[in-house]
Amino acid sequence: MANVKSSNPAVSARLCREAVGPETPSMLLAFCGGKHDPDAVLAALTVEFGPIPVYGGSAAGVIGRDSFGYGGFEMGIVALYDPAVLPQAVVTEALLDGTREAGRALGHAVGAIASPDAAVMLLFDSVASRAPPRLHFASSIVDGFNDGFGTTPLQLFGGGLLTDMNLTGGWVFAGRRVMKHAAIALVFPPGIEVETVIMHGCRPISSFMEITRIDGADVFELDGEPALRVIERMLGLPLGQTRAQELSLEVTLGQKLGDPYAPYQEGDYVNRLILRANNEAGSVTLFEPDFALGTIVQIMSRDNSLMLDSVRRGVAAMNDAVAGEDNLLALYIDCAGRASARSGAAVEEAELVMQGLEPSTPLLGFYSGVEVAPVGGGISRSLDWTGVLAVLRRRR
Known part of the structure; x- marks a missing residue:
């Protein structure tokens, strides 16, 4: 070597x-x-x-x-x-x-x-x-x-x-x-x-939420609300500000595999980085397009x-x-x-x-x-x- x-x-x-x-x-x-x-x-x-x-x-x-x-x-x-x-x-x-x-x-x-x-x-x-x-x-x-x-x-x-x-x-x-x-x-x-x-x-800072609108890597809604607004509210960021770079450094969206109620183990999570946010659409774009309509996710710190x-x-x-x-x-x-x-x-x-x-x-x-x-x-x-x-x- x-x-x-x-x-x-x-x-x-x-x-x-x-x-x-x-x-x-x-x-x-x-x-x-x-x-x-x-x-x-x-x-x-x-x-x-x-x-x-x-x-x-x-x-x-x-x-x-x-x-x-x-x-x-x-x-x-x-x-x-x-x-x-x-x-x-x-x-x-x-x-x-x-x-x-x-x-x-x-x-x-x-x-x-x-x-x-x-x-x-x-x-x-x-x-x-x-x-x-x-x-x-x-x-x-x-x-x-x-x-x-x-x-x-x-x-x-x-x-x-x-x-x-x-x-x-x-x-x-x-x-x-x-x-x-x-x-x-x-x-x-x-x-x-x-x-x-x-x-x-990365650790969960939200309850489980359902992706209720998505197109490829663009997540538009979580539990029927604009995804960006949900994330900003969870982080305490001012509503209406995109702050895409801050989002990419502060949070991911995570999918927990296996028993959703089992104790936290980081090896149970697939996390997706947020590349950018669209303030007008209220959406966030993920690094990979593999989450789908109905995927259950959490906001991860x-x-x-x-x-x-x-x-x-x-x-x-x-x-x-x-x-x-x-x-x-x-x-x-x-x-x-x-x-x-x-x-x-x-x-x-x-x-x-x-x-x-x-x-x-x-x-x-x-x-x-x-x-x-x-x-x-x-x-x-x-x-x-x-x-x-x-x-x-x-x-x-």
């Missing part, structure tokens, strides 16, 4: 090679900042490691055991040697043709090779277009994947790939190629399982102290869950908005993961557009404003 920084891909690849040693791996997982040229990175890795497959892609930033950064020139790799831990890769580059259809085809192909309860890492290009700005919606990809895969138990986790925090672009390393508008699923062997912890720190407390609790829970196990690798898939440059947090929450995770477990992470993990002990969903900590280990 290596985590380095250089504007020269050849230098970065050489430093990675020096860090992992002379033995030639069978496969690389690699994530690098979006200021790198992806073809130059792949060529440099091939020079250093030989013609082995490379999976991963662009990242708004990279997190390692001893350092992190989101300046655009970071590179992190994991070298895989043991055939017993090597995943099989399934790839689609059809996201532009329809995200749900591409996800369904990917899930169907994974279902043909995956063992029951397989650990599968899903990575995908998050950006469909820069001008006009348009995303490959993660909820559509994941819902399609679940449809195509079927009802067999699955441990699906992963995230969307970005070149930077401004959602400028994204690309995927898919073996020996760089791809746009692509998604890959890495299907780990039956002897490998994954433990995941969801960390967001979001602030940096809740986020940091959530990370401390989540890392401690992970340490307890994997203590004494044969742990191979920890992956931290971290929403780019949680970085202090975006959130304004005085402490980088990624540093809490680096410092708190049991030190013998190798760690690599990347700043993502969207995160994917099992929610409420059930199927996997796309997530916003979330850190997903995943530890791959040999199955007990």
